[in-house]
Amino acid sequence: MQFFYSNYVCNMNVDFIIVGQGICGTWLSYYLxxxxxxFIVIDNNQPNTSSKVAVGIINPVTGRRIVKTWIIDSLLLHLENACFELEKEIGFSILSQNKIIDFFSTLQIQSAFKNKIDEDDSFLKIPTNQNEFETLFNYExxxxxxxxxxxxxxxxxxxxWRKKLIAKNQILEELFVIDNLKFTNTKVTYKNINASKIIFCDGITSFNNPYFKNLPFSFNKGEVLQIETAEFPASNIFKKGIVLVPQGDNLFWVGSNYEWNFAHINPTNxxxxxxxxxxxxxxxxxxxxVDHKASIRPSxxxxxxxVGFHPIHQNIGILNGMGTKGCTLAPYFAKQLVDNLFYNTPIHSEASLERFNAILK
Ligand SMILES: Cc1cc2nc3c(=O)[nH]c(=O)nc-3n(C[C@H](O)[C@H](O)[C@H](O)COP(=O)(O)OP(=O)(O)OC[C@H]3O[C@@H](n4cnc5c(N)ncnc54)[C@H](O)[C@@H]3O)c2cc1C
Structure with missing residues (x-):
């Protein structure tokens, strides 16, 4: 990276500008x-973004129907290796294996779970000791x-990861304003930064991005509580409609709801x-x-x-739309995007931006 000092901020020539350092911008900058x-990351450190309110569950099955998460085997294989490598760099453990204790709220849900086990038991079982948690929870x-x-x-x-970026002068902590972006076929310029490409990892801000606003984004609000209680074993995630996740120091994350229609972004009574x-x-x-927060998922x-680059403005890219599964999807697709850039390898057809070429053109 080259720096030319001016009286405002240094001029810079970089290969990539990344806008946003949530989970997507973190993994993308890691792979770059x-x-x-x-590269330079521009992030204004907003409070209560999706990555700051989420708890980080990686669940191999999804929803009430308990279907296997899309391409979960590939995602998990990649995730374990990716986290192992990133752990070496940041010096502490970032991924813990856990299990979800899923309390059935009705007999129908119990029998649906049993039916799923008959179909495919790779991630599901019914433990024989059904009394194990009866001193802690009501469950019929x-x-x-x-x-x-x-x-x-x-x-x-x-x-x-932000501290690492700061230490290497690879992050600007400021608001990115799209009106200041200029580009030709071969380069982009943002204020005094010249780059070959810019990649947007800015979560829900991309919904208003003039180059990507035609993508089928949707806002999904989620609220969470944090509770304090001394009584639970910290080794399990507990679920009964809502989810209870251990956070250490007797604190537990409790969430969440999925609101498609909402009047404002704040926590509600x-x-x-x-x-x-x-x-x-x-x-x-x-x-x-002890706490109550809300955020909007970039769904x-x-x-x-x-994942990919605009069909006309080919130096403008995006890594976004992770919905409820940023922690599961972001490492895999950040790597696919970087491999695509450097080795021209394909991006998974169901995630590639190419599927929207017609509407983006
Ligand atoms: C309540 C809740 C619970 C969740 N639980 C889970 C979970 O358990 N597991 C899971 O995998 N996922 C979960 N998710 C989903 C997950 O949080 C998202 O998929 C993921 O965080 C999206 O990450 P992102 O990097 O795309 O966006 P964000 O996290 O929104 O990051 C965008 C970044 O860009 C920056 N930015 C935006 N605009 C600008 C600008 N103009 N200038 C400068 N910087 C800008 C922001 O400051 C932010 O740092 C949950 C979400 C919610 C709301």
């Missing part, structure tokens, strides 16, 4: 750091177990009261609510990521 390319219809699942330590990885009631019915032990109607 493994190449000879130079028993529980199943989903394992392995994983917890990705978002809370620590994003700020720690409605969620607070509803979740308090659910917890009071479910937990047999005392708890204290999309197709439930598949957006």
């Amino acid at each position: 750091s493994k190449t000879n390319a130079s 219809f028993g529980f199943g177990e989903i394992s392995p699942c994983y917890l990705f330590n978002l809370k620590k990885v994003i700020p720690e 409605e969620f607070l009261e509803k979740t308090k009631k659910q917890l009071n019915n479910w937990l047999k032990v005392p708890f204290k609510i 999309n109607l197709e439930r598949r990521p957006f």
Whole structure:
């Protein structure tokens, strides 16, 4: 990277500008750091972004129908290796193997779980000791177990990776304003930064990006509580409609809902009261609510990521649309994007931006 100092901020020539350092920008900058390319990340460190409110569950099955997560075998294989490599660089463990104790709220849900096991038992089982949690929880219809699942330590990885970027002068902590972006066929210029390409990893901000606003983005709001209770084993994630995730120091993340229609982005009293009631019915032990947050997931109607470059403006790219599964999808697709750039290898056809060539043109 070359710096030419001016009276405002240094002029810079880099190969890539990355806008945003949530989970997508973190993995993308990590994989670019493994190449000879130079890059600068621009991120204004907004509070309560999706990556800051999420807890980092990597669940191999999805939804009420307990279907296997899309391409989960490839995603998990990649994730384990990727986290192992990143751990070496940031010096602490970032991925823990866990299991979800899934309490059945009705007999129908119990029997649907059993039917799924008959079809494919790779991640599901019904433990024989069904009394194991009866001192802690109310549950009439028993529980199943989903394992392995994983917890990705978002809370620590994003700020720690940011410190690395700061130490190497690879991040500008400021608001990116798209009106200041200029480009030709061969280069992009943002203020005094010249780059070959720019890649947007800016979460819901991309919904208004003039180059990508025609993508089928959709906003999905989620609220979470943090509770304090001393009583739970920290080795399990517990689920009964809502999910309870250990965070250390007797703190537990409790979430979340999925709101497609909402009046504002802030936490609501409605969620607070509803979740308090659910917890009071479910937990047999005392708890204290210590925090309440909300965020918007950068979701999309197709439930598949957006990965690649604009069909006309080929030096403008995007890595986004991770929806409810940023921790599972971002490492895999950040690597695919970097491999595509350097080795021209294909991006998975269901995630590649090429599927939207017609509407983006
Ligand atoms: C309540 C809730 C629970 C969730 N739980 C999970 C979970 O358990 N597991 C899971 O895998 N996923 C979960 N998710 C989804 C996950 O959080 C998202 O898929 C993921 O965080 C999206 O990451 P991102 O990098 O695309 O966007 P973001 O996290 O939104 O990051 C975008 C970044 O860009 C920056 N930025 C934006 N605009 C600008 C600008 N103009 N200038 C400068 N910087 C800018 C922001 O400051 C931010 O740092 C959850 C989401 C929510 C809301």
